[in-house]
Amino acid sequence: MPAASSQVCAFSISEVKTELRKLGTGKAADLMGLTVELLRWGVLFLVSFITQCINRACADGLPEEWTWRGVVPLHKAGPKRDPYNYRTIMVANLFSKLLGRLLDARLTTWCESSGARASAQAGFRQGFTTIDHALTLRTVMEGARRLKNLLYVLFVDFAKAFDSIPRIWLWERLLAIGVPQDLVNTIAVLYSRVIVKARPQGLGVSSTLGVIQGCPLPPCLFGLVIDELFWNNQVTCAVLGDIHVPMLLFADDVALIATSQAEMQQHLKGLEDFCSKTSMKVNLAKTLWLQVGSSPGISVEFQGQPVDKCKVYKYLVVLYGATTWGPSLPKTSWKKLESLQKSFLSEELGVRSQIPNSLLRAETARLPLGIEALIESITYARRLRNQASDRYSTQALKASRSHGWYADLTRWAARWGLSESFWDSVDIREELTHLVVRKLWHEPSPRQCYYLRDISPLLPYKEKPYLSINDRKVRHAFARFRISAHTLNVEEGRWKNIPREDRICSVCTLGKVEDEYHTLLVCPGFSDLRESFHISATNLKELFALQTLSLGLFILTVEKARQLALQNSNV
Structure with a gap:
C-alpha cells in the first residue's frame, strides 16, 4: 500500500454517469444480487448518490461487500478432478466494478497523454488491434525472406501471468513511471482487501497476489507491467521502414524479434531480469521460437533450459484475422472456406445443402467470405493510412506497397473494379454488395426467379425479419x-x-x-x-x-x- 500520501481521487458525477453507461447489460448478478440494469435504469435519480458512495469508499475504505469476488470455475480440458484444468471467472461486486472503470479511464488517459505506454504494446489500447501486430510480423518476416536475411522470433508464454505479480511491486512501478500519487493511492484502496468466494454465504479466501480478475482495470495495469520489457530493451534488431521492431506486445502475449544469436541472448537476458523482478514465470512448454532463413540455426535457452523450435506458430488471432492473410489467399482456398459458410447457413435455415448459395445469402444478408474479408481489409488499410507514422502497423503498410500485404490487397480490390483511388470516395460495403448481387443474379435460375417474383426484392440487402x-x-x-x-x-x-x-x-x-x-x-x-x-x-x-x-x-x-x-x- 503506497504510504507517501493519503490523498485519493474524487470522481465527478459526469465521470460516474459516463462509465456507468459503459457497463454491459445482460450479465450475471453480483454476490449481492445487483445487476447493471438496476443502476442504468435509475441513473438520472441515482447518479449523485452513487458518486457520493464511491468517493466516500475511496476516502474511508471499501465496504465489506464491495471486496467480494465470486469465483466460477470453467473446465478447459483434461481430467475434471485436476484443479489446474480449470479457468476461473470472477464475478465482481457491481460498485467495485464501476470504481474499476473509473480508475481505468483515469489511468488510461494519463498513460496515453504522457507517453507512458510502449510503442510495441497493442493490448487493450484504443485504436490498436491484434491485426496490427499480425500485419507487422508478416511484413517483417516477408522482408527477411525477400532480402535473404536471418530472422528469429521467440514467442513467450507466461504461466498464470495475471495472477503472479506482487502488488507492492505494481505500486512501485506506477510511481516510477510518474502516475499521480492520488491515483496510485486510490488503486491501492481497491486492492487493499480482495475476498474470493465460491458461494455468497460461504467463507471467503483473501487474495493478496496478482491483479483482480473480473475488474476493468487490470488490462491497463498489467500492460504497464509488460511494457517494462520494452523500456529496458537494448536490442535494435529488425528494421521496418524507419523504425526498429525489437518485440511485439499484446497484453501477456510477447514476441521477441532478433536477427542474430547475440541479439536473441540479449532478449533472453532481459526476459530473465524481468521475471526476477516481477516474480512472473515463463511456461517453457508453450514458449517456442521459429527461424526465417535457411542458414544454420541457433540454440535458444532460458534459465538453463532449452526452448523448443517450431515451424508453425499460431500467433494471436492470425488464423482468424483475414484482414492480414486474406489478400494473399488464392481463389481455390476461398472456395473451400465458402463451402463451409454454405454448410453453416444451410444448418441455420434448416434446409438441404443443395439449396443455391445465392438464396441462402439473400435470406441472411451474408456476402461471400472473400468479399467480407476484402471489405475489412480495405477498411483497415484506410485506417492505417490516417494513423501516426511511427506506429509499427503504419510502417508495415509502407513496407508492403510493392511486395506483400498491401500490394496483394490493391490487386485483389482491382479485380472487383475498386482501384485504390476510389477507396476513400465510396461506401466499400455498399459498392461490393451491389457488385456481388449483380454477379450472382445476372442470369437467375427458376428458383431465383420464384424468389424475385413472389418472395422478396434483393435490395436493400438486409437479414429477413x-x-x-x-x-x-x-x-x-x-x-x-x-x-x-x-x-x-x-x-x-x-x-x-x-x-x-x-x-x-x-x-x-x-x-x-x-x-x-x-x-x-x-x-x-x-x-x-x-x-x-x-x-x-x-x-x-x-x-x-x-x-x-x-x-x-x-x-x-x-x-x-x-x-x-x-x-x-x-x-
Missing part, C-alpha cells in the same frame, strides 16, 4: 417455403424429372400443381387452417411480407397437416 423469431422450428418452416427447400411435389418432382404440369397436389382433387401458392393460399385441404390463422393474402408476395410469428406457425401447421394427410392416404 423472421430470422429473429426465437422458435427454431418456425424459422425453418419460414425458410423452406421462401427458398423452395420444402417437400411439395413442385420441388420433389423436379428431382425426379417429372414434368411440372404433372406435379399435382396429393391433398385435394383440384388437379393443380402443388406449389407454394396452391398449398398456402388455395388448397381446400387447408382452408380451415387459413381461417384459424386469419390468412387473407391473395398472393405470395403479400403473404410473405408479414414475416410474423403467426404466419410462421401457420406454415409449420400446414406442413404437419399435409404430412398427416399423405400418411392417411397411404394407409
Whole structure:
C-alpha cells in the first residue's frame, strides 16, 4: 500500500454517469444480487448518490461487500478432478466494478497523454488491434525472406501471468513511471482487501497476489507491467521502414524479434531480469521460437533450459484475422472456406445443402467470405493510412506497397473494379454488395426467379425479419417455403424429372400443381387452417411480407397437416 500520501481521487458525477453507461447489460448478478440494469435504469435519480458512495469508499475504505469476488470455475480440458484444468471467472461486486472503470479511464488517459505506454504494446489500447501486430510480423518476416536475411522470433508464454505479480511491486512501478500519487493511492484502496468466494454465504479466501480478475482495470495495469520489457530493451534488431521492431506486445502475449544469436541472448537476458523482478514465470512448454532463413540455426535457452523450435506458430488471432492473410489467399482456398459458410447457413435455415448459395445469402444478408474479408481489409488499410507514422502497423503498410500485404490487397480490390483511388470516395460495403448481387443474379435460375417474383426484392440487402423469431422450428418452416427447400411435389418432382404440369397436389382433387401458392393460399385441404390463422393474402408476395410469428406457425401447421394427410392416404 503506497504510504507517501493519503490523498485519493474524487470522481465527478459526469465521470460516474459516463462509465456507468459503459457497463454491459445482460450479465450475471453480483454476490449481492445487483445487476447493471438496476443502476442504468435509475441513473438520472441515482447518479449523485452513487458518486457520493464511491468517493466516500475511496476516502474511508471499501465496504465489506464491495471486496467480494465470486469465483466460477470453467473446465478447459483434461481430467475434471485436476484443479489446474480449470479457468476461473470472477464475478465482481457491481460498485467495485464501476470504481474499476473509473480508475481505468483515469489511468488510461494519463498513460496515453504522457507517453507512458510502449510503442510495441497493442493490448487493450484504443485504436490498436491484434491485426496490427499480425500485419507487422508478416511484413517483417516477408522482408527477411525477400532480402535473404536471418530472422528469429521467440514467442513467450507466461504461466498464470495475471495472477503472479506482487502488488507492492505494481505500486512501485506506477510511481516510477510518474502516475499521480492520488491515483496510485486510490488503486491501492481497491486492492487493499480482495475476498474470493465460491458461494455468497460461504467463507471467503483473501487474495493478496496478482491483479483482480473480473475488474476493468487490470488490462491497463498489467500492460504497464509488460511494457517494462520494452523500456529496458537494448536490442535494435529488425528494421521496418524507419523504425526498429525489437518485440511485439499484446497484453501477456510477447514476441521477441532478433536477427542474430547475440541479439536473441540479449532478449533472453532481459526476459530473465524481468521475471526476477516481477516474480512472473515463463511456461517453457508453450514458449517456442521459429527461424526465417535457411542458414544454420541457433540454440535458444532460458534459465538453463532449452526452448523448443517450431515451424508453425499460431500467433494471436492470425488464423482468424483475414484482414492480414486474406489478400494473399488464392481463389481455390476461398472456395473451400465458402463451402463451409454454405454448410453453416444451410444448418441455420434448416434446409438441404443443395439449396443455391445465392438464396441462402439473400435470406441472411451474408456476402461471400472473400468479399467480407476484402471489405475489412480495405477498411483497415484506410485506417492505417490516417494513423501516426511511427506506429509499427503504419510502417508495415509502407513496407508492403510493392511486395506483400498491401500490394496483394490493391490487386485483389482491382479485380472487383475498386482501384485504390476510389477507396476513400465510396461506401466499400455498399459498392461490393451491389457488385456481388449483380454477379450472382445476372442470369437467375427458376428458383431465383420464384424468389424475385413472389418472395422478396434483393435490395436493400438486409437479414429477413423472421430470422429473429426465437422458435427454431418456425424459422425453418419460414425458410423452406421462401427458398423452395420444402417437400411439395413442385420441388420433389423436379428431382425426379417429372414434368411440372404433372406435379399435382396429393391433398385435394383440384388437379393443380402443388406449389407454394396452391398449398398456402388455395388448397381446400387447408382452408380451415387459413381461417384459424386469419390468412387473407391473395398472393405470395403479400403473404410473405408479414414475416410474423403467426404466419410462421401457420406454415409449420400446414406442413404437419399435409404430412398427416399423405400418411392417411397411404394407409
